[in-house]
Amino acid sequence: MLGTILSYSAQTGDGIISGADGQRYAFRSADWRSEVEPLSGRKVDFIGTDGIAQQVYAVAAAPMEKNKLVACLLAFFLGTFGIHKFYLGYNAAGLIMLLVFLFGFIALGIPSVVIGLIALIEGILYIVKSDEEFEAVYVRGKRAWF
Structure with missing residues (x-):
């Protein structure tokens, strides 16, 4: 059954x-x-x-709808713009990252650097997780931050 x-x-x-x-x-x-x-x-x-x-x-799972390698590369190269968040379906989190990065330069760029570090950390977290764990946490679990 x-x-x-x-x-x-x-x-x-x-x-x-x-x-x-x-x-x-x-x-x-x-x-x-x-x-x-x-x-x-x-x-x-x-x-x-x-x-x-x-x-x-x-039972063999259906192919993942979101690829962890794509999410990782987006976080590394475009993460300050929140592109990896938009890819994973976290539009609010992506918009927050984008706005903080863009308007962060008003505050001497410190918020923009923090957003860059967050994106780097998230990219590392994505790549070190197994495919099953990535899917359970970030795709099915809808965990937007770390």
């Missing part, structure tokens, strides 16, 4: 799956059969009996 992980605790090794039949199934880390981590929102295939999920496998 197909389903989606609703929650998972690495500390306890317990999780909950929402099955395609509308039921919820509990699973333990011992039932996890894939190499990737069980993350909330991950699509899975499992055998469900009496509210327990067994032999839980991650």
